[in-house]
Amino acid sequence: xxxxxxxxxxxxxxxxxxxxxxxxxxxxxxxxxxxxxxxxxxxxxxxxxxxxxxxxxxxxxxxxxxxxxxxxxxxxxxxxxxxxxxxxxxxxxxxxxxxxxxxxxxxxxxxxxxxxxxxxxxxxxxxxxxxxxxxxxxxxxxxxxxxxxxxxxxxxxxxxxxxxxxxxxxxxxxxxxxxxxxxxxxxxxxxxxxxxxxxxxxxxxxxxxxxxxxxxxxxxxxxxxxxxxxxxxxxxxxxxxxxxxxxxxxxxxxxxxxxxxxxxxxxxxxxxxxxxxxxxxxxxxxxxxxxxxxxxxxxxxxxxxxxxxxxxxxxxxxxxxxxxxxxxxxxxxxxxxxxxxxxxxxxxxxxxxxxxxxxxxxxxxxxxxxxxxxxxxxxxxxxxxxxxxxxxxxxxxxxxxxxxxxxxxxxxxxxxxxxxxxxxxxxxxxxxxxxxxxxxxxxxxxxxxxxxxxxxxxxxxxxxxxxxxxxxxxxxxxxxxxxxxxxxxxxxxxxxxxxxxxxxxxxxxxxxxxxxxxxxxxxxxxxxxxxxxxxxxxxxxxxxxxxxxxxxxxxxxxxxxxxxxxxx
Amino acid sequence: xxxxxxxxxxxxxxxxxxxxxxxxxxxxxxxxxxxxxxxxxxxxxxxxxxxxxxxxxxxxxxxxxxxxxxxxxxxxxxxxxxxxxxxxxxxxxxxxxxxxxxxxxxxxxxxxxxxxxxxxxxxxxxxxxxxxxxxxxxxxxxxxxxxxxxxxxxxxxxxxxxx
Ligand SMILES: Cc1ncc(C[n+]2csc(CCOP(=O)(O)OP(=O)(O)O)c2C)c(N)n1
Numbered sequence: 001x002x003x004x005x006x007x008x009x010x011x012x013x014x015x016x017x018x019x020x021x022x023x024x025x026x027x028x029x030x031x032x033x034x035x036x037x038x039x040x041x042x043x044x045x046x047x048x049x050x051x052x053x054x055x056x057x058x059x060x061x062x063x064x065x066x067x068x069x070x071x072x073x074x075x076x077x078x079x080x081x082x083x084x085x086x087x088x089x090x091x092x093x094x095x096x097x098x099x100x101x102x103x104x105x106x107x108x109x110x111x112x113x114x115x116x117x118x119x120x121x122x123x124x125x126x127x128x129x130x131x132x133x134x135x136x137x138x139x140x141x142x143x144x145x146x147x148x149x150x151x152x153x154x155x156x157x158x159x160x161x162x163x164x165x166x167x168x169x170x171x172x173x174x175x176x177x178x179x180x181x182x183x184x185x186x187x188x189x190x191x192x193x194x195x196x197x198x199x200x201x202x203x204x205x206x207x208x209x210x211x212x213x214x215x216x217x218x219x220x221x222x223x224x225x226x227x228x229x230x231x232x233x234x235x236x237x238x239x240x241x242x243x244x245x246x247x248x249x250x251x252x253x254x255x256x257x258x259x260x261x262x263x264x265x266x267x268x269x270x271x272x273x274x275x276x277x278x279x280x281x282x283x284x285x286x287x288x289x290x291x292x293x294x295x296x297x298x299x300x301x302x303x304x305x306x307x308x309x310x311x312x313x314x315x316x317x318x319x320x321x322x323x324x325x326x327x328x329x330x331x332x333x334x335x336x337x338x339x340x341x342x343x344x345x346x347x348x349x350x351x352x353x354x355x356x357x358x359x360x361x362x363x364x365x366x367x368x369x370x371x372x373x374x375x376x377x378x379x380x381x382x383x384x385x386x387x388x389x390x391x392x393x394x395x396x397x398x399x400x401x402x403x404x405x406x407x408x409x410x411x412x413x414x415x416x417x418x419x420x421x422x423x424x425x426x427x428x429x430x431x432x433x434x435x436x437x438x439x440x441x442x443x444x445x446x447x448x449x450x451x452x453x454x455x456x457x458x459x460x461x462x463x464x465x466x467x468x469x470x471x472x473x474x475x476x477x478x479x480x481x482x483x484x485x486x487x488x489x490x491x492x493x494x495x496x497x498x499x500x501x502x503x504x505x506x507x508x509x510x511x512x513x514x515x516x517x518x519x520x521x522x523x524x525x526x527x528x529x530x531x532x533x534x535x536x537x538x539x540x541x542x543x544x545x546x547x548x549x550x551x552x553x554x555x556x557x558x559x560x561x562x563x564x565x566x567x568x
Numbered sequence: 569x570x571x572x573x574x575x576x577x578x579x580x581x582x583x584x585x586x587x588x589x590x591x592x593x594x595x596x597x598x599x600x601x602x603x604x605x606x607x608x609x610x611x612x613x614x615x616x617x618x619x620x621x622x623x624x625x626x627x628x629x630x631x632x633x634x635x636x637x638x639x640x641x642x643x644x645x646x647x648x649x650x651x652x653x654x655x656x657x658x659x660x661x662x663x664x665x666x667x668x669x670x671x672x673x674x675x676x677x678x679x680x681x682x683x684x685x686x687x688x689x690x691x692x693x694x695x696x697x698x699x700x701x702x703x704x705x706x707x708x709x710x711x712x713x714x715x716x717x718x719x720x721x722x723x724x725x726x727x728x729x730x731x
Contacts, residue, residue, distance in 0.1 A: 118582060119582075119585070122582075122585065122586060122589055123589060123593050126636070127636040130581070130582075147636065179636065180639055180731065181577065181578055181636060181637055181638055181639035181640075182636050304634065305630045305633070305634075306627060306630035306631050306633075306634050309623065309626060309627075310627060313623075
């Protein structure tokens, strides 16, 4: 039987087992929306802005191991989605974005709502397609899902002109695809893995540094086993939090610009560094020349060869799926010699000194004014450390990363690579839909939340009981902090004047709002909010406007040039 | 250092812009880029001449390989290879000038492919460096136009890039 292109597209989503499509209709996707209307297997979540559709699909994907799906119209629908697509690209989230395009005959004529979707998204997708023939829709969507999920994951765009979505073809969904020009890495080279085992066993000051790749490859179990087997210290990047349980005694905290003193010092001074699914980015190792001043051997495991030796020289590259490589590495280590125990103990001794001497992850609490760190600590307590936490971008994001320890992967959902304000609330929607009964909190600032606040309406429509933890300091806090440190306290355009009454605003959207101004009210308010299992609650915490995030490795500086909190 | 990278890619719309976009987005040098279909109509072969430190060249190779449309790639500069570029040069013909240039062109294996009262057009095919030398050897003020294709490269002997 012949189906229209639109029907074929929806059938493909059904075949892929897609639960939710996050989207927004428009002229170029009318046929696709019509096909959606005529079925109820794939549920559509109507967002209020296309950026939110992509972030929601992203949150859905990050909190599960599935592909997130978004659907947008041509022109402004697509351009609105671009921030979401770039966010997913930087953090390697598997997404399929279907966009409508003007009819094939109108392409290139500056037609109404025409943009070159493939051209605009090219630098921020893993791959993209313009489908010009209805006969190719099924195969293209199959490829899109395969590309999105395999290898190093990423967003894939499928642009479908309106006429193509209304032409007919026989539906035949391929069971599998092979793309001759695309061979994602699988197992790592066994010789290299053997050498890595050797190098690890000879280490005197070893360090394990793991990133988002461990989460994406579902390798937290292997990482944990390896860390414990070797007895080495381990740090996680912002994207890698939850890769090793924060309560594991080998965990020394997050590293990088706002990482712990001990993690950064150990990173700088180790002699053998095992990097797993991480990419040595500038927010993580700071100044590369400074990092290179201390000689150390680097073993780097990554599925993407281009991540290896991009910013730092690597002594032992292993290209492969992190999970498979770690399993083989464990195999190679089991039953072999043990690490150099006396050296490792002495190294741990040094780390303990850095841990106590660093003074980081401490703040001076107050009975007068709410400290943002205190809110996060209480959030951790009241949710039993078991919530899904999404964030926006800024100081609140760093405090959440520092003061909410994660024991499991895929619980921490944040825009690390692109640093996209406006990510938190829509991402939380995707997480909540993927985990209906779970506790989902979005930690945000009064600046960021206003970048996608319209999604409160989507949350009402789909009854998403997200808890919004707004650390409202009245400033674009992270920028203000940089202005304080590096621009002579000139707070140029970072004061958030004329803020709305968030309580009334939330109520206007049909939710519950709470304003919390006293430290003693923090805990009761959080308890009350989390007891409201069916309601979205917006908690507007009025926090200390002068608080800064410590420790801090200033941009362009080395890891050991870290600024610690003032003496407490 | 200068490198010649040769690659086979799917003959799909947009494949060329993926490569060109990669070079501009990541700030890599590009000296020349030439592309055309092969005997297999589903594949195009591209030759890119670029330059950079070893680390940059390594990244360029990796980033190109990462493009979904790139099926195979070889850094020709890492081994024995041949390089040829086609150049067309139109010079002003006044009195003896055409003859003079022709004598130089002979030494480069060039030939005249068009003549008019006032112009004379030469065709040369050689390495990029030899073509540069030719241009230096003739009187610059005579040159009306030069057109170069950018290098094409191929491995020597058994060095073959094929799917
Ligand atoms: C879309 C976008 N625009 C601008 C920035 C730059 N930026 C980074 S943090 C920040 C301030 C965020 O303020 P707020 O959400 O109130 O959080 P706070 O830092 O106060 O916790 C800004 C403007 C960004 N990351 N994203």
